Amino acid sequence: MSDRPHTPLLDRIHRPADLRALRDAELRQLVDELRAETISAVSETGGHLGAGLGVVELTVALHAVFDTPKDKLIWDVSHQCYPHKILTERRDSIRTLRMKEGLSGFTKRSESPYDPFGTAHSSTSISAALGFKVAGDLGGDLPEGSGDAIAVIGDGAMSAGMAFEAMNNAGDLGRRLFVILNDNGMSIDPPVGALSTYLAKAYSDPSLQNLKSMADGAASLLPGPLREGAKRAKEVIKNLAVDGSLFEALGFSYIGPIDGHDLGQLLPVLRSAQENARGPVLIHVVTQKGKGYAPAEGAPDKGHATGKFDVGTGEQKKTPSNAPSYSSVFGDSLVELAAKDDKICAITAAMTGGTGLNLMAERYPSRCFDVGIAEQHAVTFSAALAAGGMKPFCTIYSTFLQRGYDQLVHDVAIQRLPVRFAIDRAGLVGADGATHAGSFDIAFMSNLPGMVVMAAADEAELVHMVKTAAAYNDGPIAFRYPRGAGVGVELPDAPDVLEIGKGRIIQRGSNIALLSFGTRLSEVQKAAASLENQGITPTIADARFAKPLDRDMILSLVAEHDAMITIEEGAIGGFGSHVAQLLMDEAVFDTGFKLRTMTLPDIFIDQASPKDMYDVAAMNAEHITAKVLDLLK
Ligand SMILES: Cc1ncc(C[n+]2csc(CCOP(=O)(O)OP(=O)(O)O)c2C)c(N)n1
Numbered sequence: 001m002s003d004r005p006h007t008p009l010l011d012r013i014h015r016p017a018d019l020r021a022l023r024d025a026e027l028r029q030l031v032d033e034l035r036a037e038t039i040s041a042v043s044e045t046g047g048h049l050g051a052g053l054g055v056v057e058l059t060v061a062l063h064a065v066f067d068t069p070k071d072k073l074i075w076d077v078s079h080q081c082y083p084h085k086i087l088t089e090r091r092d093s094i095r096t097l098r099m100k101e102g103l104s105g106f107t108k109r110s111e112s113p114y115d116p117f118g119t120a121h122s123s124t125s126i127s128a129a130l131g132f133k134v135a136g137d138l139g140g141d142l143p144e145g146s147g148d149a150i151a152v153i154g155d156g157a158m159s160a161g162m163a164f165e166a167m168n169n170a171g172d173l174g175r176r177l178f179v180i181l182n183d184n185g186m187s188i189d190p191p192v193g194a195l196s197t198y199l200a201k202a203y204s205d206p207s208l209q210n211l212k213s214m215a216d217g218a219a220s221l222l223p224g225p226l227r228e229g230a231k232r233a234k235e236v237i238k239n240l241a242v243d244g245s246l247f248e249a250l251g252f253s254y255i256g257p258i259d260g261h262d263l264g265q266l267l268p269v270l271r272s273a274q275e276n277a278r279g280p281v282l283i284h285v286v287t288q289k290g291k292g293y294a295p296a297e298g299a300p301d302k303g304h305a306t307g308k309f310d311v312g313t314g315e316q317k318k319t320p321s322n323a324p325s326y327s328s329v330f331g332d333s334l335v336e337l338a339a340k341d342d343k344i345c346a347i348t349a350a351m352t353g354g355t356g357l358n359l360m361a362e363r364y365p366s367r368c369f370d371v372g373i374a375e376q377h378a379v380t381f382s383a384a385l386a387a388g389g390m391k392p393f394c395t396i397y398s399t400f401l402q403r404g405y406d407q408l409v410h411d412v413a414i415q416r417l418p419v420r421f422a423i424d425r426a427g428l429v430g431a432d433g434a435t436h437a438g439s440f441d442i443a444f445m446s447n448l449p450g451m452v453v454m455a456a457a458d459e460a461e462l463v464h465m466v467k468t469a470a471a472y473n474d475g476p477i478a479f480r481y482p483r484g485a486g487v488g489v490e491l492p493d494a495p496d497v498l499e500i501g502k503g504r505i506i507q508r509g510s511n512i513a514l515l516s517f518g519t520r521l522s523e524v525q526k527a528a529a530s531l532e533n534q535g536i537t538p539t540i541a542d543a544r545f546a547k548p549l550d551r552d553m554i555l556s557l558v559a560e561h562d563a564m565i566t567i568e569e570g571a572i573g574g575f576g577s578h579v580a581q582l583l584m585d586e587a588v589f590d591t592g593f594k595l596r597t598m599t600l601p602d603i604f605i606d607q608a609s610p611k612d613m614y615d616v617a618a619m620n621a622e623h624i625t626a627k628v629l630d631l632l633k
């Protein structure tokens with residue numbers, strides 16, 4: 001045995017071109033080092049762990065076989081991209097993942113040429129890959145020239161309609177295109193749906209297992225054009241167990257399933273496909289979420305995203321909170337109401353745990369629906385549940401509800417159907433950054449005729465709003481609340497049904513009114529406390545409703561003050577704009593009344609802590625104080 005110090009191979013790999021110079025045996029060593037580096041980095045930063053660990057071999061193999069960045073490699077959602085970032089010139093900064101001014105937790109065009117397309121919302125990768133392929137074929141102006149396009153998409157993401165829209169188009173266009181289906185049998189929660197059952201069958205069917213044992217002859221089972229180069233692909237088999245492959249029906253050559261942790265299978269199959277493919281090819285790769293790190297393997301749902309943790313024990317280093325999360329307050333309130341009203345049901349699009357619906361799923365499984373990553377379907381499904389006499393709570397993160405906007409307009413609002421929209425993750429969410437910010441729902445909900453739009457100022461208000469939504473049957477109603485823990489107020493034993501379109505006065509003062517919509521209320525109160533020291537006592541009101549506006553309350557605030565500031569955790573065009581419109585229509589500005597709005601600025605704010613992101617937005621207490629002083633000058 002040599003006593004020369006072991007030099008990690010990873011230290012020699014700055015970019016994929018470096019790893020292409022390695023022998024296959026060395027790539028195996030690189031895999032181990034890359035996995036260890038990923039675990040070590042995420043233990044310091046927190047973030048998406050399980051998905052990345054599951055694709056370490058795939059990441060190495062793809063960069064070894066394809067000519068990235070000339071070939072466009074697109075990771076769906078891209079929460080699994082950390083190993084890819086380490087191999088693509090970003091190892092030096094990998095320990096800044098998801099931090100202020102650090103690397104994004106997702107692929108990002110502005111960050112690297114190896115990230116040709118930004119992703120974070122799921123199921124966009126096949127459309128994007130096809131777009132690159134066609135742009136290249138048409139002589140688009142990509143400086144590196146045209147190459148291949150490869151989409152890596154998970155089994156969860158594959159269930160979304162958009163993935164099938166893209167496959168349908170790709171199968172029709174018939175261009176050379178690679179789709180790697182990374183099938184780990186998990187979404188964030190265990191996967192749901194018929195597609196998931198279909199995929200599971202593809203690798204668990206006993207007749208298929210028999211075929212696996214005949215692996216030596218497997219290459220002969222590959223589609224014609226791929227056969228020649230795949231002779232070495234011992235474990236490669238075509239899915240004969242499933243009658244008429246779904247993917248073949250869509251015009252793809254189907255290869256697999258293969259073991260995504262075995263470079264001995266991955267490399268020859270990818271090489272063969274790369275050398276021989278003429279049209280669209282789908283390679284079905286079976287992996288394990290969290291692979292190679294026991295704490296993540298043992299709890300793939302928890303290993304999906306983690307806080308900082310101790311590598312030795314897997315234990316998370318969490319800052320304890322005294323208050324429950326908004327999501328859990330919502331979930332608990334809904335379960336209480338569902339116990340008394342069997343018309344109440346809940347819908348989530350693959351976010352049962354995140355939205356706090358686990359208790360509902362456990363207690364009332366027949367009334368709690370996880371529809372998979374399918375927000376459009378979730379909204380229309382809810383619309384018809386409402387039309388059929390149920391009381392559906394369509395529970396979706398603000399950012400993902402964007403997917404269902406036409407359904408909101410066409411299926412819900414126009415038909416005035418009483419769907420209750422529980423809009424979680426409203427406002428800036430922190431480490432997930434701009435792609436996940438819940439910035440637009442106030443604007444896009446409030447402009448819909450007949451929509452009622454509420455925002456909870458704290459967790460007690462959320463409890464009242466859940467009750468109000470349950471009781472409201474005259475049309476659609478929405479309530480929004482942020483990510484994370486509440487402010488620690490006591491929760492009501494007997495929640496109220498709020499009067500629709502009525503706000504509340506929190507504190508009476510003079511000269512200036514601060515009209516808050518949502519959880520900025522606590523910052524408004526901090527600002528008021530500091531203004532008090534300067535002899536200024538503002539009136540504070542909680543609007544509760546952006547639609548319908550509490551006209552009476554707002555107009556009397558106008559009558560009693562010289563100025564007003566609205567504040568909301570949403571983009572321009574939301575609550576403040578509706579207030580401004582009301583005041584314009586009532587001609588209050590003709591009297592010299594001053595109105596200012598505080599909204600998210602007209603930029604996309606990069607990841608940081610929520611506090612830091614609200615600093616960028618100039619929406620924390622000190623900014624409110626400064627705005628008041630400026631206005632009263
Ligand atoms: C449109 C949309 N809805 C929901 C999510 C939240 N989300 C992120 S990853 C994920 C699970 C994806 O499962 P899969 O594609 O199988 O990837 P895996 O995590 O198993 O690697 C979900 C639901 C999202 N990113 N985008």
Ligand SMILES: CC(=O)[C@@H](O)[C@H](O)COP(=O)(O)O
Nearest residue numbers: 077079120305354425432483
């Ligand atoms: C990648 C993705 O879309 C989800 O995993 C998201 O990061 C979850 O966010 P929460 O942590 O707010 O549930």
Ligand SMILES: [Mg+2]
Nearest residue numbers: 154155156186
């Ligand atoms: Mg999966």
